[in-house]
Amino acid sequence: MYYLGVDLGGTTIKVGLVNESYQIIQSVSGPTGRERSFEEVLKDMAMLCKEVMQMEGITEKEIHSIGIGSPGIASPNEGVILSSSNLNFDHVNVRHEIQKYIDADVYVENDANCAALGEVICGAAKGEDNVIVVTLGTGVGGGIVNRGKINRGSFFGAGEIGHQVICYDNGLKCGCGRKGCWEQYASATALIRQAQAAVEAHPESKILELAKEGKAENINAKVVFDAAQAGDQVADDVLQGYFKYIACGVTNLINILEPSMIVLGGGMSAQKEYLTNPVTKYVQEEMYGGLSLKTKIKAATLGNDAGIIGAALLGTTL
Ligand SMILES: [Zn+2]
CATH class of the missing domain: 3.30.420.40 (ATPase, nucleotide binding domain)
Incomplete structure (x- = not known):
């Protein structure tokens, strides 16, 4: 099983494919272009996810879930970014948008919370x-x-x-x-x-x-x-x-x-x-x-x- 992790920043979208040993085995990135509509930004994000899977020859069935870290406030279980001043995302259902392109579970979370979780799972605080x-x-x-x-x-x-x-x-x-x-x-x-x-x-x-x-x-x-x-x-x-x-x-x-x-x-x-x-x-x-x-x-x-x-x-x- 593999996991897709996304860092949605104000200037760059970074996508990493993570294996069961918590290692990033492949990654790609692209410009956020935050002046665009959220539909366009999230379509690019979905394409980057597909690209990183293709690079490793992995199908959607092998993806446990996609997690997206974003600045601002997010409701993880619903997959919604509630507000993000850096991105002009206001109550955007990220899960719904990404699932137009990829059949996988999608979660979103504040980026600092994601970084904290990473350190707890396999970093300094393991x-x-x-x-x-x-x-x-x-x-x-x-x-x-x-x-x-x-x-x-x-x-x-x-x-x-x-x-x-x-x-x-x-x-x-x-x-x-x-x-x-x-x-x-x-x-x-x-x-x-x-x-x-x-x-x-x-x-x-x-x-x-x-x-x-x-x-x-x-x-x-x-x-x-x-x-x-x-x-x-x-x-x-x-x-x-x-x-x-x-x-x-x-x-x-x-x-x-x-x-x-x-x-x-x-x-x-x-x-x-x-x-x-x-x-x-x-x-x-x-x-x-x-x-x-x-x-x-x-x-x-x-x-x-x-x-x-x-x-x-x-x-x-x-
Ligand atoms: Zn302050």
């Missing part, structure tokens, strides 16, 4: 009962997985952990409409902003030296980590502050849900223990009543594959 996956990227996303099932809340909107407020007074404005959201302090975007402010005050920092063309606008997360590892004090100060912001939100999550593991994913997960060790240290310092930290904090291991694998296996978890 075998863990109670997991929160935090995605540190352009924003801060997340997924809460309990005993192999995604916690979707009552209206499919749970897991928006990036929008917990960590700075109530004079907090930075967030795209969600609130101020002081965790995402404004702990995302990769936030780290870059913090580093840019630091090099303005300390132009001698190695951060600028390592940034492409020595320009502040070319600073990325890796440059800040590299500068710190090369002994740059300014970079280290920026990172310690950034780790404390991450630790603040992680501690909140532990206080509320006490997961057995928190996985730090997104682009930042490439830093592995350079990320998880200091965050663990700062979380321990903030633990309730000084209790010892039992929740493990690990870096994600599947990288960009997590979303596709999680989407592909969605049909096995509902």
Whole structure:
């Protein structure tokens, strides 16, 4: 049996064929063209699914199900994307559209939830009962997985952990409409902003030296980590502050849900223990009543594959 996983992004549709060992054995992608009607976008998606099956000589009968990860809010069991600001999809019955072309079960789910599911099924959190996956990227996303099932809340909107407020007074404005959201302090975007402010005050920092063309606008997360590892004090100060912001939100999550593991994913997960060790240290310092930290904090291991694998296996978890 095989599983089809789709990552429906604002610019690209990626489709992966996943085997029973949870490996992506074949993949294809195409442009989303999000200005088009949902019928056209979903027809292209169905054709990409057919293409990837043909590449491996697999028929519809050998497909367990198709899972689609999408930004926004989705109702998995009905196969409906309820809303997605990135795609202009409003109450679109994705299952119905895809089944015009392919005879298979179709499920949809929020993309961050898919990535979380992937890490729980075969990534960093394999075998863990109670997991929160935090995605540190352009924003801060997340997924809460309990005993192999995604916690979707009552209206499919749970897991928006990036929008917990960590700075109530004079907090930075967030795209969600609130101020002081965790995402404004702990995302990769936030780290870059913090580093840019630091090099303005300390132009001698190695951060600028390592940034492409020595320009502040070319600073990325890796440059800040590299500068710190090369002994740059300014970079280290920026990172310690950034780790404390991450630790603040992680501690909140532990206080509320006490997961057995928190996985730090997104682009930042490439830093592995350079990320998880200091965050663990700062979380321990903030633990309730000084209790010892039992929740493990690990870096994600599947990288960009997590979303596709999680989407592909969605049909096995509902
Ligand atoms: Zn927010």
